[in-house]
Amino acid sequence: MGKARKKSRTHKKADEGENPNAPKVPKTFVMRSGEVGHSVMHLVSDIRRLMEPNTATKLRERKNNRLRDFVAVAGPLGVTHFVILSRTEHGTNLRISRVPRGPTLSFQVKTYSLAKDIAAMQKAPKSPGLEFHVAPLLVLNNFGDSNEMKLMSTVFQNMFPPINIQTMQLADARRVVLLNYNSETKHIDFRHYNVSVKPVGISKSIKRVITTDVPDLQGFDDISDYVLRGAFASESDIEDGPESTVTLGQDYIGRNNRKQDQRAIKLVELGPRMELRLVKIQAGMCDGEVLFHDYIKRTPEELKAQKSEREKKMQQKAARRMEQEANVIKKKAEKEAAKEKHRLATGGAPRKPEGENDDDEEEDVENTKGKRKRGVQDDEDEDEDEDGEEQYNDDSDNYSDMGDMAPQFSDEGEFSGDDDDQMEGFSDDDDLE
Numbered sequence: 195m196g197k198a199r200k201k202s203r204t205h206k207k208a209d210e211g212e213n214p215n216a217p218k219v220p221k222t223f224v225m226r227s228g229e230v231g232h233s234v235m236h237l238v239s240d241i242r243r244l245m246e247p248n249t250a251t252k253l254r255e256r257k258n259n260r261l262r263d264f265v266a267v268a269g270p271l272g273v274t275h276f277v278i279l280s281r282t283e284h285g286t287n288l289r290i291s292r293v294p295r296g297p298t299l300s301f302q303v304k305t306y307s308l309a310k311d312i313a314a315m316q317k318a319p320k321s322p323g324l325e326f327h328v329a330p331l332l333v334l335n336n337f338g339d340s341n342e343m344k345l346m347s348t349v350f351q352n353m354f355p356p357i358n359i360q361t362m363q364l365a366d367a368r369r370v371v372l373l374n375y376n377s378e379t380k381h382i383d384f385r386h387y388n389v390s391v392k393p394v395g396i397s398k399s400i401k402r403v404i405t406t407d408v409p410d411l412q413g414f415d416d417i418s419d420y421v422l423r424g425a426f427a428s429e430s431d432i433e434d435g436p437e438s439t440v441t442l443g444q445d446y447i448g449r450n451n452r453k454q455d456q457r458a459i460k461l462v463e464l465g466p467r468m469e470l471r472l473v474k475i476q477a478g479m480c481d482g483e484v485l486f487h488d489y490i491k492r493t494p495e496e497l498k499a500q501k502s503e504r505e506k507k508m509q510q511k512a513a514r515r516m517e518q519e520a521n522v523i524k525k526k527a528e529k530e531a532a533k534e535k536h537r538l539a540t541g542g543a544p545r546k547p548e549g550e551n552d553d554d555e556e557e558d559v560e561n562t563k564g565k566r567k568r569g570v571q572d573d574e575d576e577d578e579d580e581d582g583e584e585q586y587n588d589d590s591d592n593y594s595d596m597g598d599m600a601p602q603f604s605d606e607g608e609f610s611g612d613d614d615d616q617m618e619g620f621s622d623d624d625d626l627e
């Protein structure tokens with residue numbers, strides 16, 4: 195049986211249900227810049243965890259790395275955004291940059307809380323599970339219509355995979371990232387929640403009976419005491435208000451969460467929690483034209499002068515690049531000339547142009563082939579002559595006593611034809627390699 199044909203990568207994706215022509219999924223790399231301390235290092239890890247699975251978790255930064263090093267590897271790794279955290283004497287800063295040409299948004303981190311701090315404040319913290327295998331949903335609230343608000347909201351949206359309502363699975367809605375803008379303080383509240391659903395219209399104790407395998411009856415004399423304890427539950431334990439009640443359009447994760455059932459949505463904060471303030475927007479990758487600055491305001495004349503100065507620097511940079519390329523070509527020519535001079539000084543033949551060298555090489559190859567052919571023919575002729583002389587001698591010895599009956603041999607006898615027969619198969623047109 196023949197070997198089975200190996201499926202191509204495109205066919206394999208089609209068999210697995212993936213669309214090879216699907217839009218590129220954004221991928222974020224979160225890193226630190228400089229010395230930031232242990233708290234900011236934990237914040238970097240929490241943000242990496244938040245962005246899973248579309249984050250470069252195996253990419254690590256070192257002290258000797260520069261921004262251009264990460265930009266060089268961003269393309270092969272599929273990284274589309276950089277989130278850079280740094281710390282100065284004035285506080286903690288966060289930059290979000292689109293790879294490789296920007297723009298770059300610079301924020302000041304007013305306050306932040308780590309994921310472990312959020313879990314320590316909760317009575318029953320949510321343990322991490324399979325919800326980090328799918329990307330979180332993004333919710334933007336109170337973002338205005340100004341240019342900087344539109345640009346900022348667009349950058350945040352492009353950091354997360356787009357949502358297709360027609361093909362989206364309800365089971366993939368497991369986490370939510372909420373960004374709320376406060377126009378009075380100009381602060382952005384950054385929150386990260388886990389999404390869960392609960393039965394509607396019943397107490398907390400009944401929910402535990404329905405959603406768990408075996409209820410904990412320790413401290414109760416009868417199960418009725420466990421159930422009736424729900425009458426004294428707090429308002430947050432009921433969680434069946436009309437604003438939080440939905441009808442499931444598809445089967446959801448968890449027990450008894452079937453399609454068309456009514457459930458109450460519950461959000462459990464996972465962290466990290468941050469309070470950000472937009473400081474600056476740059477057109478390039480951590481550089482370039484300043485499109486917005488929260489503290490420094492420039493007049494139209496200053497903006498025009500800044501633009502002309504930037505164009506002048508770009509022209510100077512292009513001129514330096516051309517000069518460097520010309521210097522490289524000049525140094526290469528000088529190096530070749532020095533090699534040729536040394537070769538002539540040591541008795542070598544002058545080097546010919548490239549075309550002439552090629553012709554000479556071809557002639558040398560043909561001459562070599564001809565010499566090898568003639569050498570083979572001469573060797574064959576010598577071998578045949580030697581064999582013929584031996585045979586003549588043997589025959590002359592055998593026929594020495596036969597008198598006139600002895601055959602007569604001459605140079606034009608049979609062996610002259612045999613020589614031609616022996617050389618059959620070798621001609622000047624054959625390649626002897």
